[in-house]
Amino acid sequence: MRTAFGGLTTRGRSFLAAGGAAAVCAYVLGQPDLLRVGLLLAVLPLVCVVVLHRTRHRVAGSRQLSPDRVPAHSESRVCLRIDNVSRLPTGLLMLQDRVPYVLGPRPRFVLDRVEPAGAREVSYRVRSDLRGRFPLGPLQLRLTDPFGMCELTRSFSQYDTLTVVPRTEPLPPGRLIGHNEGFGDGRQRALALAGDDDVVPRGYRHGDDLRRVHWRSTARHGELMVRREEQPQRPRCTVLLDTRRDAYAGSGPDSPFxxxxxxxxxxxxxxxxxxxxxRLLTDTGALTPGPDSGADAPADGLGGGFGGVASATGGLLLDTLAVVEHSTEESLERAYEALRTSTNGREGLLIAFLGELDEEQTSLVARMRRQAGRAVAFCAQPELVQDTDAVAYEQGGPSEQTATRPDAPGTGPDVPAAGLAGGTVPVLREAGWLALPGGPGVALTTLWQESTTGSTAKGLGQ
Structure with a gap:
């Protein structure tokens, strides 16, 4: 009842105050008719509180997100459903769903009388420019009496989570410079030569399928032998993401990070x-998926979209990148140790997205080149675009300096890279990296095209 009386609206409190004032005036002035009016004004909100408190609405609420994983700057539709599971109709219902402020204002709906066993559906849209995981709910149901004297709020316990993943852009197909594994017809021929099942007999073990028994080897060895199933090995890649706070300047959706x-x-x-x-590797040494996740197992429909394990791995990587934040690490040493001890070794491809590097960190990244068969580095440096635009503006038009912009026409091997990224890009290129400077305003598709067409491949230690 204390909670119910706390739900008195401004109208209900005004009626109580007016009734009390009328009762005092009636006593002082000796007007019994005014006392009756005062009692009516004071009793009406009290009766509404008692009736609303004793009213038991049996309703069920549910929420559906479509989709529940959405890229940044995109919308998701939220559908709310209210079911009246009692034998009595409901009164006026007001719905309010709790939504984080980054997704927009809290949606509110007013539902008229819901018949027994009836249902009502309402929907709204949410949109976020920031990635992350945002809770939606719980759904709040506000009950009110017909006179608007009292309002009570009842909350459901269920809530859902909307995952806002980073925006992605389709990259042009092609073969990375100096890396033949995983692209083109050569890989298809390798798979055809390897086959789906090489006949490598071994001794029978408990639980082996009897259909795999190799009778010719069984007769030769005098014991039961089965064919060993060997699947063609998938090409491997490690994507290194530098999350050090000191390596990036600024914040927000358009920041280098x-x-x-x-x-x-x-x-x-x-x-x-x-x-x-x-696999995704950060400067903290965290590897996603983990070494025991089975992500290296073959997936259905390789090279033709997601399927099986590949689909699960893609969702896991997106969920991880949706919540990745700046780290307090000052060095990439832990990432180097994780890369050195991982099973990828020199068999795989290493692609790094790096922030600003000092001389020590540049030397450390250069040593990472030895741990992979091929290494590509994208250096996020926002001052590249800003500086070149400023030079062009001061001179009143395009100039030689504007050609140093990575996505500008004329960018090529003859353009000096030392002016772009200080000493980072030249040192990485001398170590065997295919290093490309980039940042906000530079399309990744352009940089990826350069890494596959070789427009900046000359003199990169290949």
Whole structure:
């Protein structure tokens, strides 16, 4: 009852105050008729509180997200359903769903009388420019009396989670410079030569399928032998994401860090579609998927979209990148140790999205080149675009300096890279990396095209 009286609206409190004032005036002035009016004014909100408190609405609420994983800057539709599971009709219902402020204002709906066993559906849209995981709910049901004297709020316990993943862009198909594994007809021929099942007999073990018994080997060895199933090995790739706070300047959807996260997500999805076993590595040493996740197992429909394990891996990588934040690490040493001890070794491809690097970190990244068969680095440096635009503006038009922009026409091997990224890009290129400077305003598709067509491949230690 204390909660019910706390739900008195402004109208209900005004009636109580007016009734009390009328009763005092009637006593002072000796007007019994005014006392009756005062009692009516004071009793009406009290009766509404008692009736509303004793009213038991048996309603069920549900929520459906379509979709529940959405890229940043995109909308998701939320559908609410209210079912009246009692034998009595409901009164006026007001719905309010709790929504984080980054998704927009809280949606409110007014539902008229819901008949017994009836249902009502309402929907609204949410949109976020920031990635992350945002809880939706619980759904709040506000009950009110016909006179508007009292309002009570009842909350459901169920809530759902909307995952806002980084924006991705389709990358152009092609073969990375110097890397033949995983692309083109050569890989298809390798799979055809390997086959889906090489006949490598071994001794029978408990639980083996009897249909795999190799009778010729059984007769030769004098014991039961079965054929060993060997699947062709998938090409592997490690995507390194530098999340150090000191490596990036600024914040927000258009910051260099968000550009690197979006680039890592686009790269992961692109390589998964090409049949790679992709892993995400951060400067903290965290590896996703983990070494025991079975992500290296073959997936259905390799090279033709997601299927099986590839689909699950893509969702896991996107969910991880949706919540990745800046780390407090000052060095990439832990990432180097994780890469050195991982099973990828020199068999795989290493693609790194890096922030600003000092001399020590540049040397450390250069040593990472030895741990992979091929290494590509995208350096997120926002000052590249800003500086070149400023030079062009001051001179009143295009100039030689504007050609140093990575996505500008004329960018090629003859353009000096030292002015673009200080000493980072030249050192990485001398170590064997295919290093490309980028950042906000530079399309990843352009950089990816350069890494596959070789427009900046000259003199990169290949």
């Amino acid at each position: 968000e550009w690197a996260v979006s680039g890592a997500a686009s790269t992961c999805l692109h390589l998964l579609e090409r049949g790679y076993a992709v």
